[in-house]
Amino acid sequence: MSTTAQSEPVLIAGQWRPASLDTANTNVFQATDPSNMELLSPVFPVSSWQDCDEALNAAAAAYAELRQLPRERIAAFLEAFADRIDAAKDRLVAAANRETGLPASPRLADVELPRTTNQLRLAAAACRSGDWAAATIDSKAGIRSCYQSLGPICVFGPNNFPFAFGSLSGGDFAAAIAAGNPVIGKANSSHPETTKIFAEEAFAALQATDLPTATVQLIYRLNHADGERLVADPRVGATGYTGSRGAGLALKAAADRAGKPIYLELSSVNPVAILPGAMVERGDAIIKDFVGSALMGTGQFCTSPGIILMTKGEDADKFVEAVSAAYQAATPGTLLSPAVTKSLGAGIQTLRDAGAELVCGGGDPVEGRCARSNTLLKTTGGKFLSDPETFQTEAFGNASMVVVADDIDQLTQVIDSLEGNLTGCIYSANDGSDDAVYPQVAFALEPKVGRILNDKMPTGVAVSPAMNHGGPYPSTGHPGFTAVGIPAALPRFAKLTCFDAVRPARLPELLQDKNPTGSTWRFIDGQWSQADV
Template sequence: MSDLQPVLIAGQWKAAAAADTFQVDNPATKQPLPAQYPISAWQDCDAALDAADEAFQTLSQLPPERIAAFLTRYAELIDANADELCAIANAESGLPVSPRLKDVELPRTSNQLRTAAAAAVERSWKQATIDTKSNIRAYFAPLGPVCVFGPNNFPFAFGGASGGDFAAAIASGNPVIAKANPSCPGTTLALAKLAFQAVQETDLPPATIQLFYHCNYDDGAKLVADPRIGATAYTGSRRAGLVLKEAADKHGKPIYLELSSVNPVVILPGALKERGDKLVDEFTGSCLMGAGQFCTNPGLVLVIDNAESQAFVSDTAAKFAAAPVGTLLTKAVETGLTVALQTLKEAGAEELAGGAAGAGTGYSHANTLLKVDAAKFLTDPLVFQTEAFGNGSLIVVAQDLSEVIAVIDSLEGNLTGCVYSDTQGSDDAAYAQLEPHLRVKVGRLLNDKMPTGVAVSPAMNHGGPFPATGHPAFTAVGIPASLIRFAVLQCFDNVRAARLPAELQDKNPTGKTWRLVDGTWTTGDVAS
C-alpha cells in the first residue's frame, strides 16, 4: 500500500480515510497502472465540507482580482506542465497525446481558466441590477462550496479539478471539492497539485481546491445534500447522476447534471443530393473521432428513404468498416457500448458495419453503424434512443418528413440537434416544418455542422431539456453564463450605500462592469 495516493483536504496532502482502494487500467494495454487510489470513507467528505465551508467565508469576500490571479497562474502551470499532464492522461484514458490532448484539450483547458479569470475581473456575470427610484439593488453572489464530479471523456477540459465547472465555480467565488473520475485519478491528482500550488502562490484559502477520488453511492448522495454544500456539478452516467439528483433535490440543493444525449442529426434530401459524399465524410469523422466518446456525438441520424440516402447509408457503412478503430476510455465504456449496441440490435436495428468488442488496440469495439426504419423506431422509441457511448451510431430511415417529425417528437431531451439542408432552397419548406419539433428537444440547434465541437462562446449552450441535463435554463459551457449556476440572487432593499457590495454602489467598480441601471445596461456610474 506504499503507492496509495493522498487526498487533498483542508490544505493538506494526506492519507485518506479509506474504505477501500482501487487501481486504473491503461486502456491501450489493459494492464493496471501502478498507483493505488483510496475510496474515501465519509470522514474525508466530512472534513472536506468543513474546510470548504471555512474557505468559502474568505473566498467569497475577496476581490475578484485575487481569484483571477489564481486562475491565471493555474493556467500558466498547466501550460508549463503540458508534457507530463498529457503523458498521465494518455496512460489513463488512451486518448492520443497529439493532437487530441496536447494540441486541443489542454490549450482549451488553460484558455477556459483565463476566460473565467477575465469574467471574474469584469464582474458583468453578476448581472448587477439597480433600481434607483426604489433603492433596491440585486446581483448574483457566490452560493457556497461546489462539488464537481468530472467525467472520464475530457480529463482536462471537464475534469473536476481543472475543467469548465471548476473554472466557473471558482470564478464566481466558490471553493471546489473535486471528485476525480475514477478512470482518471492520476490526471486529476496531477492537475490538483498544480491548482494547489497556484492556490499557495496566490495566497487563496488553502481549501479553495480539495480532492478525493472515489466514494460509495451513499456517501456521494450524502455529500451533495449536505447543508455545507452550495451546489453540485456532475457530468457522467445517467444512473449515478440520478442517484445524486434525488438526494440533492430532496434537500433543496442545486445540482447541475449532464447525463445523456443521442444528438439527433437530420439530413434532408436536398443536402444529400447536393453534397452526399461530403456528408459521408463529415458524419463519419464526427462520429468516430476520439472513438465517438463525446457527449455531443451524433448517435442518431435521420434520413428520408431515396436513392441518395441509400447511397449515403451504404457509403457511410463502408467508411465505418474501413476506418481505424479507436481505443475506448475504460473497460466499462467497452462493456457499456457493447451492451447498448446489443440492445439496439435486439430491438430490431440492422448492423451495417460492426463487429465485436476488442476490435482495436486495448479496450475497443468495432466501428458500428446500425439502421432501423422509422416505423420500427416508433414502436419502441425509448429503447431505440439508448445512448451507445462510443464509436457507434444509429441511422433511422423514414418514408417521409412526417415520419422524421414523429421520430423527433418521440425523443427525450438532448444537448444538440442538427439539420443539414441544401443551399438552393429545396429543403427550406421541410426545415420550416421540422424546426419547431426539433427546437424544443435540444439545447443547441445546428445547421450544416456536426455537433461535436463545443466552442467556449458566451452564446454557447451546453445544456438542454431533461434528461440531457437537470435544468433547461443553464449551460455548462460558455462564460459568463456558466457562472450563474454557482450563484444565488441577492437583493439589497434600502441598504445604506456604504454597506452595499462594490458592484451595487453608485460608482461602477471597474468602469467596465455591465450593470442594468433603471432598465438600461451601462458600464457607467449611477448618476447621483
Template sequence: MSNVEPLLLAGRWQASLSSEGSFRAADPTTGDAIGPAFPVSGAADIEAAVAAGSAVAAELAAAPAERIAAFLDAYADALDADADTLVALANAETALPAPTRLRGNELPRTSGQLRQAAAAVRSYSWTQPVIDTAAGLRSHRAPLSKPVLVFGPNNFPFAFNAIAGSDFASAIAARNPVIAKAHPLHPATSQRMAQLAHTALLAAGLPAAAVQLLYQFDNPLGLKLAGDARLGAIGFTGSRGGGLALKAAADAAGIPFYAELSSVNPVFMLPGILAERGEALAQEFFASCTLGSGQFCTNPGVVVVPHGAEGDAFVAAATAHFAAAAPMVLFSQSGLEHLTQGIATLRAAGAELLAGGVVGEGGFRHAPTLLSVDAGAFIAQPQALQTEAFGPVSLLVRVTDVEAMVQVATAFEGNLTGTLYRAGDGSDDAAWQRIAPVLRARVGRLINSRMPTGVAVSAAQNHGGPFPSTGHPGFTSVGMPAAIHRFAALHSYDAVPDALLPIELRDRNPGNVQRTIDGVTGVSDVGAGS
C-alpha cells in the same frame, strides 16, 4: 497504507483518514494496471472535506475579485507550462491522441476556460448588477457561501476534469470552495493538476482549503455526500443512471444539481443536401461518429435519412466506412460493457446491424458500429431506440418524407444538440422550417449543416439542453459568464446605504462594469445617465 498517494484535503496533501482500499488506473490499449495506487475514501475523508470547505466559504466569498482572477490566470499559466507532463499522464490513462486531442485541443481549451473565467471575475459580468433607484432596490449574483461538489467525467481528462474544467472554473469564479471528485480512470492526471492548482491558490493568498481533491468513494457514500445540506450546489457530468441517483439525494436536501446526463444528438439529412454531396457527408458523419472513439457527449448517435436513391447511396457509403474501420480503443472495461449492452438494447428493439458490432482484441476495443431502423419502429419504441451507446456507434432512422421526419423529431427526448443538414441552393429550406421548430424545443444547440462534435468555449454557447440531456434547460456548462450562474445566488438589497453595498452595486461604478440602472444598461454611475 504508505504506498498509496495522498489526498488534497483540508488545505494540505495528506494520507486518507479512512481509506476503504485503493485502486490504480489502467492502460486502455492493454488493460494493464499502471501508475501508483490511489485511495478509495471513507466517511472520515468525506466529512473532513465538507467541513473544511464550509469553514473557508465565507472567507472565499469575501475575497477581492482580483485575487480570484489572479488564481485562475496563474493556474492556467501553470497548466500550459506543464503541458509535457500533463499530456503524457493523460495519454497513458486514456489513450487519447497526445499531439492532436490532448496538447493541440483539450489542454489549450482548459487553460482558455480558466482565463475566460478570470476575465468574467474582473469585469463583474457574471454578477449582472441591477439597480432600481425608485424602489431603492439593488441586486446581483453572488457566492453561495457554501462549497460546490464537482464530479468529473471519464471522457475529458482536462477540459471537464473536476479539478480544472468548466465546472471548477465556474464555481471558483463565483467565489465558492470546490470539492473535486476526480474520475477514477485518470487519477494521476487529476493529481498533477491539483498540485498546480494548490500552488497557485496559495500564491494568490486564498484559503488553502478552497480547493480539495478526492479520487474515489463508494456509491452509498456518494449518495450521502450529495444529500449533505452543507453543500451549495453540485456539478455532475456522467451517466444518466448515476446522475439521477445523485440528483434524487440532492433534491431531497434542496441542493441545486446541475448535471449533464446523456444525449444522442439527432442529425437530419434533408433530401437536397444528399443530392448535392451525399458521399462526402457519409465520410463527414463517419469521422464525427468515430472521433475520440465516439466518446463525446455530442457524438451523432442517431441520423435520420430519407429513403430513395440519394439516401440509399449515403447509407451504403457510410456502411462501407464503418465496415472498413478497425476496432477502436475505449476508456475502460466498464465502458466497453456498457457499449455492448447499449447495442444489444438497440438490436432487441428492432435495429438492424449494418456494420461492426464486435469486440476487438487487446485492451478495451470495439469496432465502429452502424445500425438501421425504420421510422415507424423508432416512433413505436422511442425510449429503447434512443439508448445511448457511448462509443463509435450510430443508428440510422430511415424515413419516407418530410412529414415522417417531423414525427421522428417529435419522438426525441431532450438532447444537447440537434442538426439539420440543408442544401446550399435553398431546396431544403421549406423542410428545414417544418422540422426545426419541433427539434428546437428538444435541444440546447440547434446546428445547421455540420456535425455536432466540438463545443466552442464562447459566451454564446449552450452546452446544455432539456432533460434528460441535463437536469435543467436554463443553464450551460460551457461559456463564460453564463456557466458561472449555476453556482451563484441572486442577492437583493433593499434600502441598504451605499457604503454598505457590494462594490458593483454602489452609486459609483467600480470601473467599466456593465450595470442595468432603471432599465438602462451601461457603465455610468447612478444618477449620471447612460
C-alpha cells in the same frame, strides 16, 4: 485490491495526507491503461465519509474567507493556475494518455490543454469584470440586486475530457471558482493521476496567490451512499456532475431531497436530420462529414452524432452503404476504459434486441485493448416510433444508427418522440429545394435540443459566450443553463441577492453608486450602463 496497499494522498484542508479509507467496501483502486488493459500504478484510495466531512468543514471555512476577498485575488489564482498547467503540459499529457488512451498529440497537447487554460483565463476575466453578476439597480425604489457566491461546490468530472471537463481543471471548476466558491473535486476513476497533477498545480497556485488553501480539495473515489450524502449535505452550495445517466440521477435524487442545486450532463444521442435535397446536392461531402464526426475520438464525445434521420430512397441507401464501407475500412479506436467498452457493447445489444438491423460491426471486442468494432445500425421510422425509448439507448462510442422514415411527416414524428438532447443538426440544400420542409423539421427539433446546427456536425463545442452546452432532460438536469461558455456558466454556482433599502455604505461593491471598475455593465433604472448611478 488489498486493503493494506499504500495509496496516494488526498488533498483536504490545505494538506496532502493519507485518506481515511472506506473499509466497508473495496478501499483502493487503480486506473487501467486502455491501450493494453494493464493496471496502472499508483494505487488510489476510496475515501470514507470522514474525508468528506473534513473537506466540507474546510470548504465552509474557505468560503467565509473568500467572501471577504477582492475579486482580483480570485482572478489572479485562476491565471496563476493556467500558467502552471501550461508549464506542466508534458507531465499532464503523459498521464492522461496512459489513463485514457486519448492521443497525446493533437488531442491532448494541442487541443484540449490549450482549451482548458483558455477557459481558466476567460473565467479570471469574468471574475475581475463582475459583468456576470448582473448587478441591477432601481434607484427610485431603493432596491438593488446581483448574483453572489453560493458556497462549497462539488464537481464530479467525466471520463472523456480529463482536462477541459476535469473536476479540478474544467469548465465547472473554472465557473465555480470565478463565482467566488471553493471546490471539492471528485476525480473520475478513469484518470486519477491526471487529476492529482491538477490538484498539485492548483495547490501551488493557491499558495502563490495567498488564497485559502482549502479553496481546492481532492477526493478520488467514494462509495455510492457517501456520494449521495455529499451532494445533499447542508454545507454544500451546489454540485456539477458530468457522467452516466444512472449515477447522475441517483445524485440528483439525493440533492433534490435536500433542496440542493445540482447541474447534470447525462446522455445525448444528438440527432442529425439530412433532408433529401441536401443528399442530392452534396451527398458525398455529408457522408464524409458524418464519418469523421462519428468516429472522431472513437465516438466518445457527448455531442457525437448517434442518430441520423433520413427519408427513404436511393440516397438513403447510398448513405448507409457508404458509411458502412467507411466504418469497416477504419481501424476501431481505443475506448476510454473497460467500463466504457462494456457499456458500448450493452448499448448495441439493446438496440439490436429492439429490432435495429445490423449493417456492419456489431460491437465485437478487439483483442488486447479497450475497443469494439465500428458499428452501424439501421431501422425504419415506423419501428422507431413503436418503441422510441429503447431506440434512443445511448451507445457511447463508435456506434451509430440510421433511422429511415417514410417521408418528412414521419421523420418529424420521430423527432417529436425524442428525449432532450444537447444538439440537433439539419442538413439542407443550398439551392432552396429543402426550404419548404425545413421549417417543419426545425420547428419539431428546436424544443428537443440545447443547440441547433445547420450543415455541420455537432462534435465541436466552442468556448464562446454564446455557446449553450446544455439542453432538455435527459441531456442535462436543467434546460436553462450551459456548462460551456463564460460568463454564461457562472450563475449556476451563484445565488441572486436583493438589497432592499440597505444603506449605501453597506452595499456590495458592485451595487454602490460608483462603478467599481469603471467598465462593469450594470442594469441601472432600466438601462444597461457602465456609468456611476
